[in-house]
Amino acid sequence: QVQLVESGGALVQAGKSLKLSCLASGDIFEIKTMAWYRQYPGQQREAVATLSNGFEPDYTDSVAGRFTISRDTSRHAVYLQMNNLRPDDTADYFCYAVLRPYYYSDWQRTWGRGTQVIVSS
Secondary structure (H helix, E strand, O other): OOEEEEEOOOEEEOOOOEEEEEEEEOOEEEEEEEEEEEEOOOOOOEEEEEEEOOOOOEEOOOOOOOEEEEEEHHHOEEEEEEOOOOHHHOEEEEEEEEEEEOOOOOOEEEEOOOEEEEEEO
8 A cells, every 4th residue: 555654844933944754655656746735724735835747846825935845756755845934834734646556557646644834933
């Protein structure tokens, strides 16, 4: 079974930096898209940064210029470098991937369990 596991969430002061990591494990044949989403309490999950094969990274306006998404294809990993954090970045951050396991011919959409980021003022 393919799983995504996030790490790196923490409590930090405004203006500081964090780097989130997400590793996909299992019998993975190909990963087409990896992304970071975040969710505020009582609100819908929203895309923060997305990276698909053959495309430039896509960022939501509120993080553009501060966050950087990157991938390590050989490790089946995606990272989110978060600089100049602000209190409104406080949320649960989730890793998302569109991938194809060896045993399936269809694309599978997979979510991690999330990691919490708290930015204090």
